[in-house]
Amino acid sequence: MAEHHSDLTEAARRLRAGDLVAFPTETVYGLGGDATAPEAVARIFAAKGRPRFNPLIAHVATPDQARAEGRFTEEAERLATRFWPGPLTLVLPRLPGGAVCDLACAGLASVGLRVPNHPLALALLREVGRPVAAPSANRFGRLSPTRADDVRAELAGAVDLVLDDDRACAIGVESTIVGCLDGAVALLRPGGIAREDVEAALGRRLDEPGTGIAAPGMLASHYAPSAVLRLDAAAFRPGEAALDFGGALGGDALDLSSAGDLREAAANLYRHLRALDAGGPRVIAVAPVPHDGLGAAINDRLRRAAAPRDANPT
Ligand code: TXA
Ligand code: MG
Numbered sequence: 001m002a003e004h005h006s007d008l009t010e011a012a013r014r015l016r017a018g019d020l021v022a023f024p025t026e027t028v029y030g031l032g033g034d035a036t037a038p039e040a041v042a043r044i045f046a047a048k049g050r051p052r053f054n055p056l057i058a059h060v061a062t063p064d065q066a067r068a069e070g071r072f073t074e075e076a077e078r079l080a081t082r083f084w085p086g087p088l089t090l091v092l093p094r095l096p097g098g099a100v101c102d103l104a105c106a107g108l109a110s111v112g113l114r115v116p117n118h119p120l121a122l123a124l125l126r127e128v129g130r131p132v133a134a135p136s137a138n139r140f141g142r143l144s145p146t147r148a149d150d151v152r153a154e155l156a157g158a159v160d161l162v163l164d165d166d167r168a169c170a171i172g173v174e175s176t177i178v179g180c181l182d183g184a185v186a187l188l189r190p191g192g193i194a195r196e197d198v199e200a201a202l203g204r205r206l207d208e209p210g211t212g213i214a215a216p217g218m219l220a221s222h223y224a225p226s227a228v229l230r231l232d233a234a235a236f237r238p239g240e241a242a243l244d245f246g247g248a249l250g251g252d253a254l255d256l257s258s259a260g261d262l263r264e265a266a267a268n269l270y271r272h273l274r275a276l277d278a279g280g281p282r283v284i285a286v287a288p289v290p291h292d293g294l295g296a297a298i299n300d301r302l303r304r305a306a307a308p309r310d311a312n313p314t
Contacts, residue, residue, distance in 0.1 A: 012127035019160040024168030030134030047158035055106035056133040061125035085117035087192030091179040172267035225277035229306035233285035241281035
């Protein structure tokens, strides 16, 4: 779009120069840096306060760029064909000639790759011409941002440029991560594509993740607001803020989807949690959300947001 053009050129220039640029994707905002430059990747870890054992996803404009970084099995090809561009991250064995640096992969023999489905993100990636490492643009362990203002609130000072887009983040939860390693295809993180849809594309059930290939970033406590979350609440108590689904709690609860639509609920999840948290409640009561389809990703994020903050290994 015309009004974005100069921003886009500047953003691409800055990324190539090693700066950090936050940009919208169809899932959440990413904090981007040149995935081939260890200094830029180190700045991402520092800006987020993220441990370096947790690898970053390399974002690329085309499946061909991804094929230069990771070894695609036939099943990985099938998933890429079906879901890219889109909210799917494939974790694949790293190819020797790949450009993504060791630090972005946290020294692992695998690489996480995604072609996002967002016009501004794709235009930016095309213009940069190399893989862009981009974790969600929040501080480590906090709620993922779905709007430019949320990014500025999270990372003020630590990011060189924030690209604005009012069409941002229609999916609202992070990408589904599928590992295709050692002959297995396993769900490493539920996300914007339902497990059922991944299995339909494969024509078979997903394998159980082995301990070796679990996404190292899947810590028990994550995506945390300041308030404590009380899950599967049947009603809310005096003094509590409330996050509703399908009108179950009623009152002045903020509803993820009054129609009970899981896609709408996913799109609203982080924005509503942020809005409720901003009121400074001690507790947010959360109505039950079904577990099928995108409900798996929503419940996963709610469970992590509700986990005791000392549940993570130090
Ligand atoms: O939707 C998304 O995926 C967003 C947008 C910005 O694209 N990004 C995102 O990145 O959620 P991040 O860094 O917050 O989460 C990336 C996850 C982490 O849990 C990490 O452990 C996992 O991907 N991951 C990345 N590379 C991996 C690898 N080689 N093996 C296993 N897990 C990997
Ligand atoms: Mg994240």
